[in-house]
Amino acid sequence: VQRLEIRLSLPAVSPLLQRLEPLAARLRDTLANPVVRAQDDEDFRELWAGELLEAQREDLAALAGLFDEEFHRSGRIVIDQRNADGVLRACSALRLHLRETELTFATDAQLESGEPDFEKMSDADKLAYSCYVVLATLQEIVIENLDLDEPYSEEDAEDVGDDEEFGDPDEADEDNA
Amino acid sequence: VPETPKTHPKDSTSTQTLLEKEPVWNVVVMNDPVNLMSYVVLVFKRVLGFDETRARKHMLEVHRNGRSVVWTGHREEAELYVNQLQQWQLTALLEPES
Numbered sequence: 001v002q003r004l005e006i007r008l009s010l011p012a013v014s015p016l017l018q019r020l021e022p023l024a025a026r027l028r029d030t031l032a033n034p035v036v037r038a039q040d041d042e043d044f045r046e047l048w049a050g051e052l053l054e055a056q057r058e059d060l061a062a063l064a065g066l067f068d069e070e071f072h073r074s075g076r077i078v079i080d081q082r083n084a085d086g087v088l089r090a091c092s093a094l095r096l097h098l099r100e101t102e103l104t105f106a107t108d109a110q111l112e113s114g115e116p117d118f119e120k121m122s123d124a125d126k127l128a129y130s131c132y133v134v135l136a137t138l139q140e141i142v143i144e145n146l147d148l149d150e151p152y153s154e155e156d157a158e159d160v161g162d163d164e165e166f167g168d169p170d171e172a173d174e175d176n177a
Numbered sequence: 178v179p180e181t182p183k184t185h186p187k188d189s190t191s192t193q194t195l196l197e198k199e200p201v202w203n204v205v206v207m208n209d210p211v212n213l214m215s216y217v218v219l220v221f222k223r224v225l226g227f228d229e230t231r232a233r234k235h236m237l238e239v240h241r242n243g244r245s246v247v248w249t250g251h252r253e254e255a256e257l258y259v260n261q262l263q264q265w266q267l268t269a270l271l272e273p274e275s
Contacts, residue, residue, distance in 0.1 A: 032266055033209075033263065033266050033267075033268060035263060036270065037270075048260070051260070052260070052263055052264060055264045056264075085223075088216065088219070088265075089264065089265055089266055092211070092212055092216065092265070092266035093266050095211050095212075096209070096211050096212075096266060099210070099211050108210035109210075111210050111211070112210050136213055139213055139215075139216055140213065140215060143213075143215045143216060143219050144215070148219060148223070149222070
C-alpha cells in the first residue's frame with residue numbers, strides 16, 4: 001500500500017492534539033533525544049545539534065500537516081511515502097519528550113509492557129499516556145501497512161519504489177555485527 | 178643509466194603498518210524504552226540497508242543487551258550513519274573499535 005487514509009474520531013483526538021501542541025512547540029527548540037558528543041569541541045556539537053534540530057522541526061511540520069482543514073472537517077488524515085518518514089520520526093520525538101517530561105510516574109518496564117498503574121494516574125497523566133499510546137499506534141499502522149522499503153524522492157513521485165536514495169552500506173561493510 | 182629505485186623494505190613496512198593502524202569506528206545503537214521494536218527494525222532497514230532478518234537480529238540485540246554495534250568502518254561514513262540514526266530519534270553513538 002502506498003497511501004493510507006485513516007479516519008479518526010474528532011471528539012477523541014482533539015483533546016490529545018491540544019495536549020501535544022505545547023510539547024511540539026518545545027521540540028522546535030529542543031532535541032527530543034539529546035546528543036552526547038563529549039569528544040567534540042563546542043562549535044562542532046552546536047553544528048551537529050543544529051542540523052538535528054532543523055530535521056526535527058521538518059518532521060514535526062509533517063505530522064502537523066496531517067491535521068489540516070480536511071481533518072477538522074471529516075477526521076480524515078492521509079499518509080503516503082511523501083510524509084511517512086517525517087510522521088514516524090515526529091511521533092518518536094513526541095513520545096520521547098512525553099516520556100521525559102510527562103510520564104515520569106511510570107517505570108520503563110511499565111511503559112514497555114503498556115501497563116502503567118492507572119489507579120495512581122491523575123487525569124492529566126492519563127491524557128499524556130493516551131497521547132503516548134496513540135502516537136505509537138499511528139506508527140504501527142504506518143509501518144505495518146505502508147510500503148516503506150524504499151525512501152521517497154520527488155523524482156519518483158509518479159513511479160514510487162524504483163529509487164535508491166541511499167547507498168547500500170552492506171557493499172562496503174563485511175559483516176559488522 | 179640510473180638504477181631503478183628499489184623500495185626500501187623499512188619504508189614498505191611502515192606504510193603497511195600505517196594502513197593497518199587506520200582507526201576503525203563502531204556505530205552503536207543503545208536501547209531506549211520508548212521506540213517500538215517495529216520502528217527500530219524499519220530504521221535499520223532504511224538507514225543501514227539491512228534486510229529484515231539482519232535488522233531484527235540487531236534490534237533484538239539492542240533490546241536484550243542494551244546496545245548493538247550496527248556498523249564498523251571509517252569515521253566519516255560512521256558519522257553519517259550516526260547522524261541519520263539520530264535523526265530517526267534512536268540513541269546512536271560513535272566509538273573507536275577496541
